[in-house]
Amino acid sequence: MDLTLAKESCLHCPIRHRAVCAEADRSELERLEAAKSYRTFPRGTMLAEAGEPLDHLSSIVAGCATMSRTFADGRRQMVGLLLPSDFIGRPGRPTSAYNIEAASEVTLCRFERRMFEELVTSAPNIAHRMLVMTLDELDAARDWAVVLGRMTAREKVVNFLVNLARREAAAHDGSVSGGAVALHLPLSRETIADYLGLTIETTSRQFSALRKDGLIATPSARDVQIPDFEALALEIDDDDGGVIS
Amino acid sequence: MDLTLAKESCLHCPIRHRAVCAEADRSELERLEAAKSYRTFPRGTMLAEAGEPLDHLSSIVAGCATMSRTFADGRRQMVGLLLPSDFIGRPGRPTSAYNIEAASEVTLCRFERRMFEELVTSAPNIAHRMLVMTLDELDAARDWAVVLGRMTAREKVVNFLVNLARREAAAHDGSVSGGAVALHLPLSRETIADYLGLTIETTSRQFSALRKDGLIATPSARDVQIPDFEALALEIDDDDGGVIS
DNA sequence: CGCAGGCTTGATTCTAGTCAACTTAGGTGG
């Protein structure tokens, strides 16, 4: 990643239209631009620790981070996967509720806490965007609870791959292409396991089973090819939506 | 419940200082008061259905509701328990993402959607309160994911009872009293099971086990006495907080 | 008094977890 980003204008920012600044008008954007600073962290950096003070709020510009909580006995559960345009930190609270760790090299667009909190109270478009993003995250967190509470190991893994493919597609262009999709996993098997509420062995076995069933191919552990996206998605006939029996 | 509530002033409202109106100033409160209408629903009423239009946003004034999603094959997962002061509906989206059902008789303070959305954009204290409540719910939903993903059946049930006791205590006065606590369960065993991502049998067995261990007593299926709250809470030494090894 | 629904309990099965060995890939230093 490139520190010359530090002086780039918001106008060329890759997350300009998806992040907390998306709805900012010209004057609000100027205030954000004056307050922001880019910073890049290597993989493995703890960007926040549960219970510890967090004095910068930020948007992820590039890279991937994980949000998790660890029990005293070592059990760990991830509660979110943070991708470009996602927001880190909670205005109005000085500490982080979760551990946030860079899963790859991560570039953040950072704001000093006090400064950002002031912006939220005085810049209505930023406040509004913040609310919408938080509502979206709330829905995502609740959907996540459904996955963790009621899906089998296989469904969890499939759901993970399908969602990752969708998010990646959404970030780049439109939707998932016709049939075949290739994606790079930003997480190790262990982290995926902690995400899905499984063990590393079970996760690995599910990858193997999907491979055996011809639903995925894995040129390397971190790369997954999905020859028929629809077929894979069919494995989770979750949903209910309006279809009430 | 009492329909005479319908004409009561916000000043005497039991959730005046905890709901979305908590931070409203005098003029905002007048606007809310003009727009609101109380309505009471019997137990079992579907207050919203996943995917269906939801044209009233509301605060729960009294009673208890559940928020859930159901799979095509019948599996169900609750994603939240709605108690007085909690908010139903999402400004900016015309449909509900979940089923919301009255678990007891429920009284709502309702606002017509368009009206409320206008308030959110034009009344900064209401918008701010909305953001804070949404952020709180987001944390709660993420904590819930940790429970569903990594806790054992026993821990889930204990966690449920402990949280319910805490919420009840917080709603009434201060904190949980010295040792003994009595609480009334607003949910059937089946609903608790759907909440905890367990089956009804496993849930029942855990209640029995806790009873045998002397951690709870159950004068009736819906009433739980906790002789030593601290001892019960000790069963889940979850947490990590700042205590990093 | 009998009935129905919700709850509890028992027996058994099955999924995912645990423990352990082995394989592979990637990186380092001789």
Add this chain to the structure above:
DNA sequence: CCACCTAAGTTGACTAGAATCAAGCCTGCG
């Protein structure tokens, strides 16, 4: 450049915990 070393991933054997299947038991109500 190759050999080794390490960490990550895979696979196997076995176990444990929760689900499933199936009776029975209260409790409140007609």
